[in-house]
Amino acid sequence: MTTPTDSGAGAPARVSRRPPDWVRLPRQTLLRHLLLAAVVGLLAFWLSDNVGAFTDLQLSNVAAYTIALAGLTVLTGHNGQLSLGHGAFIAIGAYSTGLILEHTSLPIIVVLLAAMGVTAVAGAIVGIAAARLRGPYLAGATLALAVALPSVAIKWSSIFGGEQGIAVNPLTPPSSLGLSFPPERWVAWLAMLVALIVLVLLANLLRSRVGRSFRAVRDDEISASLAGVHVARTQVLAFVVSAACAGLAGAFFAFNVQLVAPAGFPLALSIALVTGIVVGGIGSLVGAVWGGVLLVYLNQEATDLAKHFHISAAAGANGALLAYGVLLVAVMLAFPDGIQGGVRRLARLVTRR
Amino acid sequence: MRRLLAPAVVGCAVALVAAACGGGSSSPSSSSSGGGGANTASAPGITATNITIGSHQPLTGVAAPGYDEIAPSSKALFDDVNAHGGVNGRKITYTYQDDAYNPTQTATVVRSLVLQDNVFGIFNGLGTPTHLAVQQFLNTERVPDLFVASGCDCWNNPGKFPYTSGYQTDYTIEGKITGQYVKNTFPGKKVGYLYQNDDFGQGGIQGLDQQIPKSSVVTRQNYVPTNLDVGPQVAALQASGAQVAVLYTVPPFTALTIGAAAKIGYHPQWVTSSVSADPTTVGNLLKGTSMLEGLVSSSYLPSPNDTSNPWVQTFMRIHNQYVPNLPFDGNTIYGMSVAYTFVKLMQQAGTNPTRQSVVNALKTANLAGPGLVPISYSSTSGFTGVQMGTITGGKFVLSGPRFTATDNGPIGTFNGTQPPPPSNL
Numbered sequence: 199m200t201t202p203t204d205s206g207a208g209a210p211a212r213v214s215r216r217p218p219d220w221v222r223l224p225r226q227t228l229l230r231h232l233l234l235a236a237v238v239g240l241l242a243f244w245l246s247d248n249v250g251a252f253t254d255l256q257l258s259n260v261a262a263y264t265i266a267l268a269g270l271t272v273l274t275g276h277n278g279q280l281s282l283g284h285g286a287f288i289a290i291g292a293y294s295t296g297l298i299l300e301h302t303s304l305p306i307i308v309v310l311l312a313a314m315g316v317t318a319v320a321g322a323i324v325g326i327a328a329a330r331l332r333g334p335y336l337a338g339a340t341l342a343l344a345v346a347l348p349s350v351a352i353k354w355s356s357i358f359g360g361e362q363g364i365a366v367n368p369l370t371p372p373s374s375l376g377l378s379f380p381p382e383r384w385v386a387w388l389a390m391l392v393a394l395i396v397l398v399l400l401a402n403l404l405r406s407r408v409g410r411s412f413r414a415v416r417d418d419e420i421s422a423s424l425a426g427v428h429v430a431r432t433q434v435l436a437f438v439v440s441a442a443c444a445g446l447a448g449a450f451f452a453f454n455v456q457l458v459a460p461a462g463f464p465l466a467l468s469i470a471l472v473t474g475i476v477v478g479g480i481g482s483l484v485g486a487v488w489g490g491v492l493l494v495y496l497n498q499e500a501t502d503l504a505k506h507f508h509i510s511a512a513a514g515a516n517g518a519l520l521a522y523g524v525l526l527v528a529v530m531l532a533f534p535d536g537i538q539g540g541v542r543r544l545a546r547l548v549t550r551r
Numbered sequence: 552m553r554r555l556l557a558p559a560v561v562g563c564a565v566a567l568v569a570a571a572c573g574g575g576s577s578s579p580s581s582s583s584s585g586g587g588g589a590n591t592a593s594a595p596g597i598t599a600t601n602i603t604i605g606s607h608q609p610l611t612g613v614a615a616p617g618y619d620e621i622a623p624s625s626k627a628l629f630d631d632v633n634a635h636g637g638v639n640g641r642k643i644t645y646t647y648q649d650d651a652y653n654p655t656q657t658a659t660v661v662r663s664l665v666l667q668d669n670v671f672g673i674f675n676g677l678g679t680p681t682h683l684a685v686q687q688f689l690n691t692e693r694v695p696d697l698f699v700a701s702g703c704d705c706w707n708n709p710g711k712f713p714y715t716s717g718y719q720t721d722y723t724i725e726g727k728i729t730g731q732y733v734k735n736t737f738p739g740k741k742v743g744y745l746y747q748n749d750d751f752g753q754g755g756i757q758g759l760d761q762q763i764p765k766s767s768v769v770t771r772q773n774y775v776p777t778n779l780d781v782g783p784q785v786a787a788l789q790a791s792g793a794q795v796a797v798l799y800t801v802p803p804f805t806a807l808t809i810g811a812a813a814k815i816g817y818h819p820q821w822v823t824s825s826v827s828a829d830p831t832t833v834g835n836l837l838k839g840t841s842m843l844e845g846l847v848s849s850s851y852l853p854s855p856n857d858t859s860n861p862w863v864q865t866f867m868r869i870h871n872q873y874v875p876n877l878p879f880d881g882n883t884i885y886g887m888s889v890a891y892t893f894v895k896l897m898q899q900a901g902t903n904p905t906r907q908s909v910v911n912a913l914k915t916a917n918l919a920g921p922g923l924v925p926i927s928y929s930s931t932s933g934f935t936g937v938q939m940g941t942i943t944g945g946k947f948v949l950s951g952p953r954f955t956a957t958d959n960g961p962i963g964t965f966n967g968t969q970p971p972p973p974s975n976l
Contacts, residue, residue: 250666250667251666252662252663252666252667253667255662255666352775355748360748360749360775361748361775361776361777362654362679362680362749362750363654363680363684365684365687367687368687368688368691382662382666455655455658455659455684456658456684456687456688457654457655457658457683457684459654459680459684461653461654461655462654462655498663
């Protein structure tokens, strides 16, 4: 992974480029990120307010995927650890949410933090093991996690509801929004708000000393440790951060589907997440948003397309997979840095003129 | 970071467009009470000329073989009704989507049908684990959830889920009647169970246990539908010495079980629930019906092999006209029967029905049709009993009295007759 990142130190292009005044933003990192987040947040709010309930549901799915993909971007894009089992962390977050809501009536913020906490602990355990593994071994171990975890739910079905899963009661919008306020919109607001917070926090983390040590470890472990970076600790931290994000995403998966069942977290989900970060633009947090949009809409569009052309259901179900494959190859051919890489290149062309 | 801004703005713009194309806003429900006069748009999915309903069906995945014929068969009957002028002057548009028997996918497709396609109601959503994923949602949104294709007693809870109604005989009732048959026909024999480990299988076992003495049940095996390997369970059945094996399984698992048993030379008396007794469906999976000979099952609908039955004749005509490429089997009978029941309900729900008025009409409507036993929504939900039958010469032949029961009450017999099919069908 030697893809240029947002803060790719020493990229020569940066020196020669003088952005016009209107793109000049505050120099202080946090302030700049917050300003951007506020603009995007207002846009998202306006958007969700002007679409139907189903689109709201899809927006909140996009937000949930974005949260998970942003975490995976930190792990894979910035720290260089490949996880093929991130669906398992989403499942842990979703099941935590389902179980907490089944047995308690805690406020939503506590539920979200708890789902995140439980998954972070799971991430730490896996991360400690992962810090001892490299490349294909790490991929294999995390893959096993994604394969094995769903059977836990079936084995202890009295707790986890077996194949049938646990029903999650829908989140009800606060009464101040009116009785006819669609619950999907409320969840979409929450999901998008949380996604923005996560993106801002991660963007700051990546600009910080920790973020630099992530990349140092990714690029060369030996020189990183010579420079005083504790390699294993850094790798575990990256795993914890990404798992916590996945857990948070899992909570929103639970709210969106209103059900947590093993079938919702197949191996294909973990693979789709990796596809998402690669096609979106590995190493870029904005790429995570692209990935989220892609994972939600591509599936839907492929299914609709198959129906449109009267392709049989069995063939249509494979159509979505085929579309993934074709798109992946096409994007990689056209933009090796993913969609965000392509957009960036385009923007550079425009600003240079 | 500055490099980020422009792309971010472009990104948002594209996301905006994509989302805006994704779906229009859902129109608010303009409800007017029934009553006479001209047809109006009286509810979501009901216009002056159309009724749009939706469903989730396993068109792919483990439960698809056989079950994928149900929705096309229902649609064929609706097409025939539409060709004869529709219901109260409205044509029925039936959209069904594939959920692959995966509850998570059910949740997604049902939301798209209700929130995006604006269907009037969900009709005959198939499967216990799948439909449980959307029952709460449909009731929260006050969407009629009519004739769920499952005999779980979960659909019979009008206090908590007033918009949901089942269709087939409650698995517990069916299990009871099956249990009574096993007790009387195979007295003293060792009995083994194999059931799908969810509310479908567990409901059936509950009924069986009310009749079959616990001491004669030698093993209780279960499976989850995502694991296609039933070898261990079949071996356990054989090892237990069960002479009668009762299956609460969906058709592909019935075939897998009987096939696996034949391979290890285990030939018990097979008894199955009505959901998996169709010799065509299970026979197709077993490359012939020879292994099914003598299998005992039950039904609340006429057998497709009973060509003297006027309902079967009518359904055959519709089958030949609209879906001649599908096999004519128990799934065809099922799909057309439930579609007929929906038509009958809508005919009795008034000129301009609303979501609420249709659900109300269900309680008092006379829905008699192709069923062998009464269908009722006053106290229970769906068919009230079954008749037992045996696969003989590759055909499912029903015989003996027709039984009715409730979950906890005694078993009675039903002596009424089937009404003939209407002439305009």
